[in-house]
Amino acid sequence: MFSKTKKTERLDPEQREQYEYARARVKQKKNLMRHFVVFLAGAIFLVVINPVLGYGNDFFIKDWFVWAILIWAFIFLIHLFNVLIMNTFMGKEWETKQLEKLKAKQEKRIAELDKQMAQEAIVEAVKKKKEHDTMPSPPAIEE
Structure with missing residues (x-):
């Protein structure tokens, strides 16, 4: 109270x-x-x-x-x-709709960039694996 x-x-x-x-x-x-x-x-x-x-x-x-x-x-x-x-x-509704459109477009572009980066990472990993597989192995050291 x-x-x-x-x-x-x-x-x-x-x-x-x-x-x-x-x-x-x-x-x-x-x-x-x-x-x-x-x-x-x-x-x-x-x-x-x-x-x-x-x-x-x-x-x-x-x-x-x-x-x-x-x-x-x-x-x-x-x-x-x-x-x-x-x-x-x-007005406010139009502004909100435009913001939603821009956010959706931005999210789509980010998803595309993430996909592209993942593909490039896979290509780089494959290149490194091929380079590693084609490199001559070092001679074994006998004791």
Whole structure:
């Protein structure tokens, strides 16, 4: 009742991995929302700074802020695509499947190399035996 050790519930490795994956996804989505908010604020700022305040009218491109917003929107769409679309297709399951494929390929290659080394060892043993059998035996010393 008054023991100093506290019993804490431990997560098994699979639950821990799922938790870390979910945490990473939440962080990705949070960063995407931040990017969206900064994009909106930045776009409004660019619209206010150019047409309303007249800043940048001496640039060689008229309405440069539109191009800046379009480029930024393109970057945001790439970010959106990466977080929402690519993670669906190339999510945790895809990653696990790819790892399993690579491990299987690696194990197959190791087995092939072991087999090749065993064959080379047999060939070397046969060569040594032939050399030993074909060598003239030393003359017997008579006393």
